[in-house]
Amino acid sequence: MHPTQHPIDDRLVRRLVAGQFPQWAGLPVRRFPSGGTVNAMYRLGEDLVVRLPLVSGGAEDLRRERDWLPRLASRLPAAIPEVLGAGVPAEGYPWPWSVHRWRAGEHPQAGALAEPLPLAEDLAGFVAAMRSITLPGAPRAYRGGPLATLDASTRAAIEALRGIPGERVDCVAVSAVWDDALRAPGWAGAPVWLHADLMPGNLLVAGGRLTAVIDFGCLGVGDPACDLFPAWNLLPADARKVFREALGVDDATWRRGRARTLSQAVIALPYYRTTNPAMADNARHVIREVLAEG
Numbered sequence: 001m002h003p004t005q006h007p008i009d010d011r012l013v014r015r016l017v018a019g020q021f022p023q024w025a026g027l028p029v030r031r032f033p034s035g036g037t038v039n040a041m042y043r044l045g046e047d048l049v050v051r052l053p054l055v056s057g058g059a060e061d062l063r064r065e066r067d068w069l070p071r072l073a074s075r076l077p078a079a080i081p082e083v084l085g086a087g088v089p090a091e092g093y094p095w096p097w098s099v100h101r102w103r104a105g106e107h108p109q110a111g112a113l114a115e116p117l118p119l120a121e122d123l124a125g126f127v128a129a130m131r132s133i134t135l136p137g138a139p140r141a142y143r144g145g146p147l148a149t150l151d152a153s154t155r156a157a158i159e160a161l162r163g164i165p166g167e168r169v170d171c172v173a174v175s176a177v178w179d180d181a182l183r184a185p186g187w188a189g190a191p192v193w194l195h196a197d198l199m200p201g202n203l204l205v206a207g208g209r210l211t212a213v214i215d216f217g218c219l220g221v222g223d224p225a226c227d228l229f230p231a232w233n234l235l236p237a238d239a240r241k242v243f244r245e246a247l248g249v250d251d252a253t254w255r256r257g258r259a260r261t262l263s264q265a266v267i268a269l270p271y272y273r274t275t276n277p278a279m280a281d282n283a284r285h286v287i288r289e290v291l292a293e294g
Helices: 010-020 056-075 116-132 147-162 171-183 237-247 251-272 277-293
Strands: 029-031 039-044 048-053 083-087 097-101 192-194 203-206 209-213 220-222
Touching (some): 010 029, 010 039, 010 048, 010 083, 048 056, 056 083, 116 192, 116 209, 116 237, 147 171, 147 251, 171 251, 251 277
Antiparallel strands (some): 039 048, 048 097, 083 097, 192 220, 203 209
16 A cells, blocks of 8 residues: 555564564464554454554554553543553564454444444544543644645645546535635634544444444544544434534534545545555545535
């Protein structure tokens, strides 16, 4: 997916585990097919998973998780990742890596939700719980700053989409939504705690209800609009309304949240359209949902 991606395979993972965690050396290792873009995932036996950054930026995300996840776990209504082993660079692999407890569940799929309204309430409860956290010393969330910081990359991505055959994106309408959001008032309150990457691939459900949220590499504090992503990348219109009402989102924050979700989608689509079908398909879904909302 990335030109600077480090090669990782089963043999490397076995060597890393055997060299640093001999208690798990005899467990089978198998690649877990993930739609993620920053980390490779390998099942280790039945109860563990090895998570290794594919690119250098993922190493800092991993360090952030190790620092904050133990402090967040008891404050949230859904399970989150639990780091059981902190690996270090070795065997030619250049970055830290982690062993986590395996979290069972399925990723929800937009357009195929078993319980969209209860799931919307679950997601709102998780976002509200994140916002209520008051731990000091929080880092700035990835994407947590003013919307204008995304302007150049968003407009460049819109232009890139214009030149891709087969991608039927109404770039004029996309630009209009983006321009409208830039005119919306920015967040004037204190920064709030955010997951900042609430994609379907970072959610786990069972029986249609939220059971776990994973991949906290973008966590930190910032504009609460950053955690409204599920409204457009996952929930149908009626559940989107439930999600918004449960969180009490004002018009300006809603406009910023919609634009942030749209920005991520238009940037992801040209980048991942040939390398990560899950990301590209969800980006197309977001664009359709945002433009349909008007």
